[in-house]
Amino acid sequence: MRQKGTKVLVLGSCTTRDYAVIRGLGLAGVNVVASVEDNQNSPFVRSRYLMSTVTLPDKMDVANWVEALASHLKETHYDLVIPPDDYTCHAIHNNRWLLDIARIALPDADSWENIYYKERTFDIAQEIGIPVPEGFVLKQRQDASEIVDQVLSYPVVVKPLSSKVDTDEGMVWLKHEYAYNKDEMLAAAGNLLKFTGVSIQEYCPGVGMGVGVLAHRGESLYCFQWLRVHEPEKGGASSYRVSVPLDNDIMQASKSLIKKLSWTGVAMIEYRYDADTRRYWLMEVNGRFWGSLPLAIASKANFPYMLHQMYVEGPNSVNTQAYKSGIYCRNIEKDIFWLIENLKSGGDKYSHHLPLSKVLSEIKQVLLLHERFDELNMGDPVPGIVVVYRLIINLASRIFKKIKLKVMVTLLCNPFFGRLLNVRLWFYRKFLSKGKVMFVCFGNICRSPFAYHSWMRKTSGKNAAVSAGYGGRSGRPSPAEAIEAAREYDVDLELNQSQLIDEQLIESSQLIFCMDKKNILYILETWPDTFHKCFLLGNLGGGDNEISDPYRKDVSEFSSVYKKIDHLIGILIHRLGARQE
Template sequence: MQIYKKEFTSFAKIYLLDDECYKVANDKYLMQKLVSKLDINSAKSFELNKSTVLADILSEVKFPIVLKPRSSFTKFNLGNKESVSKIYSIEDLQLRLDGLQNNDIILAQENFIGQGVGVEFLANYGEIIYAFQHVRVHEPLHGGGSSYRKSVNLNCELLEASRKIVGALNYHGVGMVEFKMNMQSGKWIFIELNARFWGSLPLAIASGADFPYYLFLLLTKGIKKIPAGYKRNIYCRNISSDLTWFIINLRADRSDHTLSTRPLLKVFCELFHLLLLRERNDTLVMDDIKPGIAELSDLTRTITRKIYLIIKMRIASLRLIRFIQKKKIMATMKNAKEILFVCKGNICRSPFAEYYLKKICPTDINILSAGYYPINNRECPKEAIAAARIFEINLSSHRSKLLNCEMINSADIIFIFDKENFEQVSMNFFHARNKIYFLGLLSNDSSVEITDPYKCDYEHFLRTYQLLENVLRSIRGK
């Protein structure tokens, strides 16, 4: 919408940022230059490009290194989000650089240990007229959106840093400045500016900071005097995301101080927030309960399906059942004219399986791969391309294909890799459930799943492709 701002605003009054403000706020590289100019605390940063000499960088910063793309989305590639990531080895860092185009720049920063803190604001042409602050209680181990947050008092230093940024951009509207703070030392750094409404907005509203209404008053009536204050120590939870966080936090390596884990005793003590009436929910609210009910219904169905799949996987792993399934696969493979491999994105496991089997199998068999992630023409990760080369497979020209009914119907046998693949494919193509098999049934491992290496390092891809090579060679024999 920002790109076509002039066209939209010719029909109606629409809230969008000033073009120059948007240009800087949407570019992490330009924002880093701005905060450095304003003398705001930030992590030690380096600009990396294809020709960067890594030895010069690694002499000043230690792993893990945080890599930030200039922007999460570009107008030329709206279907592919570029995420912030942590890099733990020089090999993975070099792979990321090798994948850059000649003029690309990414930002590398030292890893800062601390909790996420957000200063949300409403600004009138460079002046903050209302502000609210939250701290993340539960956040993903390697960073990302939080699932449980708490309203807290405004920190004077963070508010002043936010004022500097808003003033320098002549910002008009709502936004959130993200920081990380070490709660023991009190040290903090700037992370990024979210120049839009943010994911933790339900907490602000539950605490009495109604930013959508305040923005409406500013834009339509010119009201700039917003009553200060909000409720502190209010907690807000996204149930679905927090359940996922809980499972990951339970399994996390607590010896790794770079992970954002939370002690289990503290997690248990959070139950008292319910008794003290301090707990709120992102979607289940009294003025409109339908979104909350819908989320709980979806969560119930998801849990039910997960339990069913766990039971199914346990049964599939039994020696007798596995033997029977292998016999079925062997019988089907004897007369198969078309084989289809399906994983989530068709950029990691299934394309390798397709090209490797084409390499070792007769040419009269049609071998395809696809994924159900709803975006076509995605490239394979650089780690996948590098690992596949070891097996003389070239994935550099592969582009993802979206699974469709024609592929399903024409395939004689469909191989999937994990529980999620089975759930998605069997649910969307129920009529084909009798020809869907776990490829891992043909391995000698105890597990029938071959897990997704997406967003993992080169070594993880290498192990996955080694396992696939062994399984695929057994298919050739059948």
């Protein structure tokens, strides 16, 4: 291979984005060194475009990672150092004074912070007339309750103001969520507010559109545009995209934003684009290489090498040849899981669901030789072969686990198997009588709290118990219908506050009683080792062994459900030999 004589350090080698950076530089003949982490076994270190690797600590351990990188840069000269992801960019940004011994492809501090903090990005965009979604910014928990009535329609997008947050336990990666009602919005906002501020944004119709930019001091040197073809339901990187010609309006908006930011380096500007109305909204700006970078390289827009040219040879040396539109690029692993989710999802107006017929029609892009793959390249086949091999093993393992899980749930919910529960309860009574009992339902506001209070009333609080759920958020009260129906059984749910199941509750409970199959499925999926202590409460009685959820039903339905639970708790106490009132 033709050598340029320059040497570049790429700070990562485990993702397809890292590989695209390595490959883009290698295709142009640059000597590439990539960092690997301790015990990392990435398929991309097998690339023919890698000259060598250097081992650094886990980048989640920021202090040690920065110290090791600084030490390496003092010993080894590189013409350019490229941080390809958010973690490495942010770690370097926060430690510039330690790492100014090398030329690093990162913009100045002010520019970086203007896109790192999403609120600033939106303020700047609005100043220059770029459309952004309407919404609210929350700084603390009580803010969420105050704006509930101001949200006129759902769904909304609940986004962290900063997607990367330094904590005492290291860097935390935060993702946005879609909320389809008030409870989901409050739950999502509450989870994110533990780490950072939150933006509640209106839902914007259309498809995801990206613009990749290379800029020098606010001047856009090169632009590349693409559309998402396959979009994940819960957000995140697209697994299948297509390069498209530059749209004049969006291009002008992108260049204006880059100029206002005085940006230097690569950036990805994400929009939501509605083809029917030709409206667009700015979603975010990422100041580093993006997940769809393999598409850009496949379309002859070699951003890694252009970035190298700009920093090493000067901005005037950047090769700005036009890219090819109509090129499709697929991430094999992500797209398989996208397909599985797409088959499960519905087709409502807010869904990214694609009909199976449309998915199958994509085969024509392969036949027309318009399709490429993130991982597989004819000129560098080994990494892709390793990826496919590992994917096959991974899928086989997942299928086996699914089958195993289905068998376990079927056994636990089978009435015949339920008869063996008496044997288990006898063993528990004889040998494990000091353990705690946990009652589980979905939200911990209707069924499981009643079971807990019924247990505590019947045993006079002499036997340890707890109730929990896994849906919604902690701290939710029981509905009025539940409180009224529970009074018939001398159970007071007035002060009940829901709590979510966690590892500590699982470990401290020696028996776990679920209300329906979905509860058991969740427990076994999350904690597979609980099979020996997880049961369906309804198996203690005759008839239907599932206890249906009365949520959003009338008082009579709650009363019927509570009568069944109260009866079953009496049976459970008797068979356990628990101390009664």
